[in-house]
Amino acid sequence: xxxxxxxxxxxxxxxxxxxxxxxxxxxxxxxxxxxxxxxxxxxxxxxxxxxxxxxxxxxxxxxxxxxxxxxxxxxxxxxxxxxxxxxxxxxxxxxxxxxxxxxxxxxxxxxxxxxxxxxxxxxxxxxxxxxxxxxxxxxxxxxxxxxxxxx
Numbered sequence: 501x502x503x504x505x506x507x508x509x510x511x512x513x514x515x516x517x518x519x520x521x522x523x524x525x526x527x528x529x530x531x532x533x534x535x536x537x538x539x540x541x542x543x544x545x546x547x548x549x550x551x552x553x554x555x556x557x558x559x560x561x562x563x564x565x566x567x568x569x570x571x572x573x574x575x576x577x578x579x580x581x582x583x584x585x586x587x588x589x590x591x592x593x594x595x596x597x598x599x600x601x602x603x604x605x606x607x608x609x610x611x612x613x614x615x616x617x618x619x620x621x622x623x624x625x626x627x628x629x630x631x632x633x634x635x636x637x638x639x640x641x642x643x644x645x646x647x648x649x650x651x
Contacts, residue, residue, distance in 0.1 A: 501525065508552060518542060518558070528552030528572060535559045536579055536589045551604065560591030560610065568596045571604040571623070580610040597633065618650060 501507075501521040508529030513519060515535055521544040530553040533542060542558035544550075545565045551572030556562060560578035570576070576596075579589040594608065596615045602608070603623035608615070614630040621627055622638030622645075631637045634648045 502546070514538075520544070522546035522548070522566070526550065528554070532556070533558065537591050540578060540591060545598075559589055561593040562596075563594070564596045565598045565600075565617075567599040568601070570596070570602040571606070573605040574602050574607070576602070576608045577610045600631075618648060620648065 502523035502525065504523055505521060505525045507527050510530045511527050513533040515538055518540065519533060519542045524547045525544050526549045528551045531550050532555045534555060534557050537559040540558045540561045542556065543563045547567045548564050550570045553573050554570055555575045557577045557579060562576065562578055576594060578594045579591045581587050581589055592610050592613060594613060597617035599617060600615045600619045602621045603625065605623055606621045606625045606627065608627045612627050612630055616631050616633035616635060618634045619631045620636045625638050627637060634650050636645045636648050638645050
């Protein structure tokens with residue numbers, strides 16, 4: 501973990517050696533850094549904030565770029581078991597680009613590989629596909645609502 505970071509009470513990490521964090525990273529209380537494969541890596545850039553009780557699954561590699569915000573209670577998945585919950589997980593990478601914002605209690609499914617720069621995911625959205633740079637994605641299952649003004 502880089503300088504000036506903050507770990508809230510009850511933060512848990514399944515495999516700390518696979519996690520790299522930049523400076524000024526904030527992990528709220530009860531955040532869970534989870535993996536089922538023990539092969540993936542979690543990279544968190546500078547100035548990232550992860551709200552309390554969020555689950556970050558990095559089974560298939562999870563990259564969270566500088567300035568991103570993941571609000572409380574959100575779940576980001578990077579693996580799937582298909583139709584058999586006891587099967588070996590299939591891992592897929594996920595990248596959250598710079599300054600994107602994941603609203604509270606949103607769920608990002610493993611079919612998603614990319615949340616774009618300055619994109620916004622609305623609270624409670626279930627994200628099933630990639631979100632382009634600067635777009636706003638809401639509802640469950642989510643849909644693209646409009647293009648965000650980048651200025």
